[in-house]
Amino acid sequence: MEKKASSDLELETDSKISETEKRGPVSKLLNGLNYVSKKLDSFGGESTGIERVSPDQRRTNMTRIIIHVMGLWLSGCGGITSMSSFFLGPLIFGLGFKDSMISGLVSCTLGCLLAAYCSTMGPRSGLRQIVSARLFFGPWAVRFPALISAIGFVGWSVTNCVLGGQILYSVSNDKLPIEIGIVIISMISLVIAIFGIRILLHTETLISIPVFTVLILLYIIGSNEYPNYLNTVSIGDTMTIRGNFLSFFALGFSVTATWGGCASDYYTLLPENTNQLFVFFMTFFAIWIPSFTGAVLSILLGNAATVHEPWLEAYTNNSLGGLLHEIFSRWNGFGMFLLVIFFLSLITNNIINTYSGALELQLIGGPLSYFPRWFLSVVMVVIFMVCSLAGRDQFATILSNFLPMLGYWISIYFTLLLEENVIFRSNKTLIKLYQYEFSTIPGEKQDLLEGKSRPYYNFDIYLSRDRLTHGFASSLAFCFGVVGAICGMCQVYYIGPIASKIGSHGADLGMWLAIGFTAVTYPVFRYIELKKFDDSSAVIGIVNTLFRSIMISYGSPQS
Numbered sequence: 001m002e003k004k005a006s007s008d009l010e011l012e013t014d015s016k017i018s019e020t021e022k023r024g025p026v027s028k029l030l031n032g033l034n035y036v037s038k039k040l041d042s043f044g045g046e047s048t049g050i051e052r053v054s055p056d057q058r059r060t061n062m063t064r065i066i067i068h069v070m071g072l073w074l075s076g077c078g079g080i081t082s083m084s085s086f087f088l089g090p091l092i093f094g095l096g097f098k099d100s101m102i103s104g105l106v107s108c109t110l111g112c113l114l115a116a117y118c119s120t121m122g123p124r125s126g127l128r129q130i131v132s133a134r135l136f137f138g139p140w141a142v143r144f145p146a147l148i149s150a151i152g153f154v155g156w157s158v159t160n161c162v163l164g165g166q167i168l169y170s171v172s173n174d175k176l177p178i179e180i181g182i183v184i185i186s187m188i189s190l191v192i193a194i195f196g197i198r199i200l201l202h203t204e205t206l207i208s209i210p211v212f213t214v215l216i217l218l219y220i221i222g223s224n225e226y227p228n229y230l231n232t233v234s235i236g237d238t239m240t241i242r243g244n245f246l247s248f249f250a251l252g253f254s255v256t257a258t259w260g261g262c263a264s265d266y267y268t269l270l271p272e273n274t275n276q277l278f279v280f281f282m283t284f285f286a287i288w289i290p291s292f293t294g295a296v297l298s299i300l301l302g303n304a305a306t307v308h309e310p311w312l313e314a315y316t317n318n319s320l321g322g323l324l325h326e327i328f329s330r331w332n333g334f335g336m337f338l339l340v341i342f343f344l345s346l347i348t349n350n351i352i353n354t355y356s357g358a359l360e361l362q363l364i365g366g367p368l369s370y371f372p373r374w375f376l377s378v379v380m381v382v383i384f385m386v387c388s389l390a391g392r393d394q395f396a397t398i399l400s401n402f403l404p405m406l407g408y409w410i411s412i413y414f415t416l417l418l419e420e421n422v423i424f425r426s427n428k429t430l431i432k433l434y435q436y437e438f439s440t441i442p443g444e445k446q447d448l449l450e451g452k453s454r455p456y457y458n459f460d461i462y463l464s465r466d467r468l469t470h471g472f473a474s475s476l477a478f479c480f481g482v483v484g485a486i487c488g489m490c491q492v493y494y495i496g497p498i499a500s501k502i503g504s505h506g507a508d509l510g511m512w513l514a515i516g517f518t519a520v521t522y523p524v525f526r527y528i529e530l531k532k533f534d535d536s537s538a539v540i541g542i543v544n545t546l547f548r549s550i551m552i553s554y555g556s557p558q559s
Helices: 027-042 060-079 080-086 098-120 123-124 134-141 142-170 179-193 197-221 240-259 276-304 310-363 367-372 374-392 395-424 472-488 510-532 536-555
Strands: none
Touching: 027 310, 060 080, 060 142, 060 197, 060 310, 080 098, 080 142, 080 240, 080 310, 098 123, 098 240, 098 367, 098 395, 123 276, 134 142, 134 276, 134 395, 134 472, 142 179, 142 240, 142 310, 142 374, 142 395, 142 472, 179 197, 179 276, 179 310, 179 374, 197 276, 197 310, 240 276, 240 510, 310 367, 310 374, 367 510, 395 472, 395 510
16 A cells, blocks of 8 residues: 655644534634634734745845844843743752852753754744654654643743732732732733734844843842852752752753744744754854843842842742842832833743744644634633642742753753754665655655755645654654653652662752653664654554454464
């Protein structure tokens, strides 16, 4: 049996509503949502979702695109969200100034490199980050990383909402409840995210300059205190300090690395022939400069807060929001104005989470694929707003225990992507194994490879189930990566058997073991999959053989 080959791609059955379903009980709801989508489109909004942006729909003004991309990362990474995690080196993990700096800054830089590499998939594919993963996860298995990614965006949004509520509570002299602050930041984020990528990029660029200006001014505001506490030392014996060092490293890594799950979402408007090295370095420095600047400042302020009594008291009473209020209050009313400007960085970060999170929900498929992106943005906001209200008193716990787990999954995804690109899709010998992806007629010599750059992909088939890989290799390797993460994770609720060997509190080695387990297994599984299971008929034959063997075994008198 040969695979069906067609030049005209058919959309997946679960991404479009059949005529029968249109006549069902949800028809009125779906028709209403489609009507709103058309209105949104008429107002200049974005009514599309995970569909590919074709080359003729891209922008050609590179200068304008670069300015918007730089503004996106400057506002999204240069504010309180990224800073909040780096405060925890001294305040939660008990690390001294030197250890906090080394651990925090190296991990921050490493995470930026990972995110920058992931972003290179955007311009050449015209696809959102996890949508492009269909070409090595397959149409079914890709739903799992999409779900994890969506959960990650919810986690970061909860962090933003809780911290934003704390800040408004402090600025209002304890008059505005945290709950109201959470609702405010959620609603503003929703409005911008609904209108889509073009409005989003304009908004992020507009807010980036005042936000980054406040970040620089914060160095000046706190300069009378943090230089006095640069000789603090880490708490605990040698092995405990090493364990805390590694755990803080995992947290710092997750802050910047998790951008790899959505980086190319915002590059689909770049021309298809945009140089990959240019995209890599542009993204790296766009994320690294604001993140690194904020990380240094956070560690300086957090380190001083462990000793300077007024700051420590403010942190103890009102968490990070109270600490920032205490620091900005040195400049009185103008300081409060700056804090409100800084508050906008939480909204810009939440906008990114809401927009990309809705795309991940759409990619999960099933009933969710019936709903437009803007409606799923509403769903995202409702979810993280409810979670924020429930966890408003557990800010540090959310940061130090949930968010490092996001580093586990992005490490696995990055390893799969890197090995897929470097080992398989950059080798003209191994690329011949992708006979159904690069051939108009299965089994014949590739005729779609000419003119393509490394790593070789045929993104035109991203919706064709017949020509996409089955995803066996990525699924198995992902599971092995999860096993590695479990063995090395160090959280309040669970410490892995390997993590528990280091220090009295353990050490978070989850991301390292996840990378290792995935890296070792994926090339083996992928080669076998391409060699033996790329043909659907072969897979069906194996399943039928196994089924017959089981039936014969159970029907046998000897069984």
